[in-house]
Amino acid sequence: MRQVPFHRPAIGPDEEREVIEALRSGWITTGPRTKRFEREFAEYVGARNALAVAHCTGALHLALFAIGIGPGDAIITTPFTFTATAEVMGYLGARPIFVDIEPDTFNIDPAKIEQALAGEAARDVRAIMPVHFAGQACDMDRILALARRHHLRVIEDAAHAVGSARTLAGRGMTRIGTIGDLSCFSFYATKNITSAEGGMITTEDDALAAKIAVASLHGMDRDAWKRYDSSGSWFYEIHDTGFKYNLSDIHSAIGLAQLRRADELTRRRQAIARAYNAAFGDDPALQIPVTEAGVEHAWHLYVLRLRTEALKIDRNRFIEILRERGVGTSVHCIPLHTMHFYQRRYGYRAGQFPVAEDVYSRCLSLPIFPAMSDEDVAYVIETVRAAASGNRR
Ligand SMILES: Cc1ncc(COP(=O)(O)O)c(C=O)c1O
Structure with missing residues (x-):
């Protein structure tokens, strides 16, 4: 009998070659390959900034941290998602306000967002977190209009959305990654492109990108990853609360090969x-x-x-x-x-x-x-x- 698993990653000679080159290069944690992965991913989605991180869960956490989410805040999102979407809100003392989905696309229903924003809990809402379910982009025109009207940030859970795009008013067909304030992608083993584990945050906002770059590695200077390289310095400063969410060059090597095949x-x-x-x-x-x-x-x-x-x-x-x-x-x-x-x-x-x-x-x-x-x-x-x-x- 034929066996068809639910998933098997598409790993081929390009991925193998990239990983072997990374292993032999003398630099296996965050380094030149991760920086290249960021540049090439930014180019792929057409974003100004892309920051590689350990996973999409970390990307979502950093995104909420960067926009200043804290205790008592609420974020509107969908219940029809993986736990990571809402889990990260709790890391910061915030809470999810779930609203129901559209019956056809299974994406968050903008009409239900509107209803939630008219309700009692709306005063705590700071952001909307749509999930582009299964790789079909949400109705971002409506979501952005609601966000503008209510002065909310938009953090896109784009874990499923490498390669997805949507026609936007005034912009035409637009790849996911440049629409909301921050977009968070996953390169988990089953995702459209994989780095085994990994994630990426894209944003058009340089200040948010700079904050995330620092927060993703212990709150250190942005180039502290170079501190064991001959071009780096042993000294680093801690600027802010930080996390350990950097992506290694081994993971980025797989990601680079996959991105070329996206x-x-x-x-x-x-x-x-x-x-x-x-x-x-x-x-x-x-x-x-x-x-x-x-x-x-x-x-x-x-x-x-x-x-x-x-x-x-x-x-x-x-x-x-x-x-x-x-x-x-x-x-x-x-x-x-x-x-x-x-x-x-x-x-x-x-x-x-x-x-x-x-x-x-x-x-x-x-x-x-x-x-x-x-x-x-x-x-x-x-x-x-x-x-x-x-x-x-
Ligand atoms: C919608 C959604 N958000 C976030 C994540 C978390 O991604 P990661 O495993 O890269 O942390 C997933 C993973 O399955 C997901 O499906």
Whole structure:
């Protein structure tokens, strides 16, 4: 039986060569390769500044730190995300205000943001943190307009959004990374490009970039990473509260090789999504993802919904059947407000965000990684269709 895992990274000879060169170079932690990764990533998204960090979680934390988030502050975000999005708010004594998602894109619903900003808790809100779910950019025109009207910062959780873009009023098709105040990307193993672990923050604001550069390495001078190099100095000053979020040159070596392949990797994801959409679109038990007009979808995830009323089995059993037939899947996302921590710490409870809960109850994420062969894609299609047709009500 064929086995198709949920994910396998697309690591090839370029990544291997870059890593070996980095290992042999005599400099393995943050150094010239990380600086090059920053420059090339900035160029890729068209951003003025890009700062490499250890992971997107650290990027989000630094972004909130840089805009001055502190105890008592609140940030509006989506419950339909990975915990990192909201977890970092707690690092700074702030709290998430969740609002529900759009039923078609699963992105944060701007109309619900507007409602939240009219409510009682709005006085503490300092920022909006949209998540470009699955690689489909949020409606940034509406989100930016709300932010401007209410004097809020916009921190984009762009963990899924390397390669995604959206048409903006007055700007045309714009890559994610230059829209909000700060955008935070992930290079985790499953992401559209990977450095095994890693993240990047982009911003057009030089002052925020300078603050983050210092905060990401213990609050040291920006060039303190050079202190063991012949061009560096042993002396460093501590300027501010800092964290240990630097990215090593070994990770950056992988990232540089991946970045050069980013468009090719995105195109492969898009082709797989097209094949899935064509194969599942006419099945009465399957609901394919909706892509909005004016969006360049990066397809980090392919989230299929089951029309459970047309099936004798639920989502969990559907996943088990696929597993028994060698197809790995996952579920994105388990809504944060249904989790113990968010209920205990912030008082959230199940039932508050019905759209997110409905999507969660019926969704599964299919394998969509560039290293999949055409045979793998065909096998996933055949297996999903058979699981649906064999279990119709
Ligand atoms: C939406 C979202 N935000 C943030 C993160 C955190 O990324 P990292 O693992 O690079 O810290 C993830 C990771 O899966 C994510 O999916």
